[in-house]
Amino acid sequence: MDKYPSKLLETAVNEFSKLPGIGRKSALRLVLHLLRQDSESVNFFGNSLIQLRNEIKHCKVCHNISDTEVCQICENPSRNHNVVCVVENIRDVMSVENTQHFNGLYHVLGGIISPMDGIGPSDIEIESLVHRIEKGEIIEVILALSTTMEGDTTNFYIYRKLKGLDVKITTLARGVSIGDELEYTDEITLGRSLDNRVPYESSIGK
Amino acid sequence: MDKYPSKLLETAVNEFSKLPGIGRKSALRLVLHLLRQDSESVNFFGNSLIQLRNEIKHCKVCHNISDTEVCQICENPSRNHNVVCVVENIRDVMSVENTQHFNGLYHVLGGIISPMDGIGPSDIEIESLVHRIEKGEIIEVILALSTTMEGDTTNFYIYRKLKGLDVKITTLARGVSIGDELEYTDEITLGRSLDNRVPYESSIGK
Numbered sequence: 133m134d135k136y137p138s139k140l141l142e143t144a145v146n147e148f149s150k151l152p153g154i155g156r157k158s159a160l161r162l163v164l165h166l167l168r169q170d171s172e173s174v175n176f177f178g179n180s181l182i183q184l185r186n187e188i189k190h191c192k193v194c195h196n197i198s199d200t201e202v203c204q205i206c207e208n209p210s211r212n213h214n215v216v217c218v219v220e221n222i223r224d225v226m227s228v229e230n231t232q233h234f235n236g237l238y239h240v241l242g243g244i245i246s247p248m249d250g251i252g253p254s255d256i257e258i259e260s261l262v263h264r265i266e267k268g269e270i271i272e273v274i275l276a277l278s279t280t281m282e283g284d285t286t287n288f289y290i291y292r293k294l295k296g297l298d299v300k301i302t303t304l305a306r307g308v309s310i311g312d313e314l315e316y317t318d319e320i321t322l323g324r325s326l327d328n329r330v331p332y333e334s335s336i337g338k
Numbered sequence: 339m340d341k342y343p344s345k346l347l348e349t350a351v352n353e354f355s356k357l358p359g360i361g362r363k364s365a366l367r368l369v370l371h372l373l374r375q376d377s378e379s380v381n382f383f384g385n386s387l388i389q390l391r392n393e394i395k396h397c398k399v400c401h402n403i404s405d406t407e408v409c410q411i412c413e414n415p416s417r418n419h420n421v422v423c424v425v426e427n428i429r430d431v432m433s434v435e436n437t438q439h440f441n442g443l444y445h446v447l448g449g450i451i452s453p454m455d456g457i458g459p460s461d462i463e464i465e466s467l468v469h470r471i472e473k474g475e476i477i478e479v480i481l482a483l484s485t486t487m488e489g490d491t492t493n494f495y496i497y498r499k500l501k502g503l504d505v506k507i508t509t510l511a512r513g514v515s516i517g518d519e520l521e522y523t524d525e526i527t528l529g530r531s532l533d534n535r536v537p538y539e540s541s542i543g544k
Contacts, residue, residue, distance in 0.1 A: 135435055137428065138405045144390040147383045151368050162357050164428060166387060167394065167403070174391035177353045178384035181372060184350040185380035188373065197373070199344045222343065222370060229341055 193264070195240040195257050196225050205237060212236045217274045218261065218290065220244050220283075228276060236274075239264065244277060245286040253289055261290065265299050275303040399470070401446040401463050402431050411443060418442045423480045424467065424496065426450050426489075434482060442480075445470065450483060451492040459495055467496065471505050481509040 136142035141163060148159035166174050190196070191203035194216075198204070205211060205225075215236030219225055225238050241256040264270060275290060277283035287303060294301055307325040308317050317325075342348035347369060354365035372380050396402070397409035400422075404410070411417060411431075421442030425431055431444050447462040470476060481496060483489035493509060500507055513531040514523050523531075 135432065137402050137409055137411070137431065138394060140386075140390045140394050140405060141403060143386045147386045150383075152371055153364070153367075158359070160429065160432075161359075163387075163390065165358055166391060169391070171391050175388050177356075178386075178388040180346075180349045180353045180384075181369075182381050182384040184346045184369065185372060185375070185377050188344060188346050196343050197347060199346055203343055205343070223366065225343065226341065226366075 194238045195242055195260070196238055197222050210235075213269055214271045215274065216261075216264065216270050216272070217276050219276050220278065220286075224276065236272075239273075241277075241286070244280075244282045245289055246282045256286075258290060258293060262293055262297075265294060265297050268298075270299060272300040272302060275301065279306060400444045401448055401466070402444055403428050419475055420477045421480065422467075422470065422476050422478070423482050425482050426484065426492075430482065442478075445479075447483075447492070450488045451495055452488045462492075464496060464499060468499055468503075471500060471503050474504075476505060478506040478508060481507065485512060 136145065144163045144166075145156060145159045148154055148162055149156045151159075154162070166177070187199075189198050189201060191198040191201070191206055193202055193206040196203045196205065200207075212235050215234075216239050217228060217234060217236055218239045218241065219228065220241055220243065222240060225240060228234050228238075239257065239261050241258065241261075243251050243256040245251060245253055245256065261273075265273065273290075273294060275287045277286055291301055305328070306321065307328065308314065308321060314322065342351065350369045350372075351362060351365045354360055354368050355362045357365075360368070372383070393405075395404050395407060397404040397407070397412055399408055399412040402409050402411065406413075418441050421440075422445050423434055423440060423442055424445045424447065425434065426447055426449065428446060431446060434440050434444075445463065445467050447464065447467075449457050449462040451457060451459055451462065467479075471479065479496075479500060481493045483492055497507055511534070512527065513534065514520065514527060520528065
């Protein structure tokens with residue numbers, strides 16, 4: 133255990149090293165960096181975290197994080213309110229937004245069904261998704277979860293919950309990534325790409 | 339540029355990504371981690387940084403960081419007040435302390451002479467080192483700077499400043515690291531190790 137020359141320093145290092153992926157050496161480096169900044173910047177940094185934690189809201193429609201009761205995406209009249217993209221978390225919303233290929237709404241599950249981690253269907257926002265769809269405005273649900281066992285399980289659970297309702301259920305196309313060389317593509321992805329091959333014309337957007 | 343669903347989130351991510359070695363993706367991951375912690379922990383984290391920056395002191399004797407006017411090392415009567423180890427920064431104090439091979443005092447320069455970065459002798463705590471030694475209590479100064487060009491320059495500058503005073507000036511032994519294989523040792527280190535070879539008996543502590 134390192135000995136720190138100051139209790140204040142030790143406390144700050146302890147706090148930083150609780151963050152994921154930050155060990156005690158990195159934590160010390162970050163804290164010493166902050167010590168070299170002016171007092172105002174450090175106050176702003178500390179307060180921005182406190183304010184974020186205390187004032188952030190979750191959109192009551194899609195559960196994305198938001199500064200307002202209903203988020204900017206759900207409130208935006210120029211977005212397509214008939215299509216909902218179901219994602220695991222906030223970062224996935226940002227990933228999909230960054231593609232600029234989607235103009236519908238989102239539904240953030242806030243997790244994924246994972247019996248190993250003790251996360252069941254009732255721990256994530258599946259019921260509220262069903263309620264949203266029962267209202268009738270949504271005509272397509274896009275399941276955009278990770279291609280992992282947990283993602284597939286969650287997809288299937290949602291599919292079973294929704295299949296009685298009058299809604300189209302789609303999922304992301306799986307296949308060889310753009311720019312990937314075939315010899316380095318894993319065999320499961322390549323196999324699925326073969327099974328789900330598409331007419332050439334559609335691949336070039338015709 | 340990523341679009342964030344919330345201004346508060348964006349501000350916190352901006353602040354985190356100002357830290358060295360933390361990009362925007364890592365910053366987002368850290369911020370979302372904090373969002374999942376309870377409010378009290380995040381308040382404590384933020385306040386620990388603010389408090390550190392506003393309340394930390396530098397020891398007026400050795401310039402190490404400290405919670406008090408004079409640090410615990412300088413104030414400790416059981417340490418040897420006749421030997422001073424000169425180091426570049428606070429982390430080096432911790433490194434030397436961790437060896438448990440040193441029981442003297444420190445002098446933290448707060449940097450190293452580096453013309454490339456515009457850091458000259460007057461920008462670091464060399465004058466105050468000379469004043470400490472002029473008081474007469476110190477009989478040995480150990481120069482413990484990095485073995486870089488800047489470290490060597492700083493060593494030599496301090497040596498010239500001190501050589502007229504009645505004080506023994508020593509430096510860390512340079513050589514092959516313990517546990518290193520010869521074939522992977524760089525040639526400069528190996529060359530110096532040969533030049534400065536020591537009687538075998540002294541290497542085994544006789």
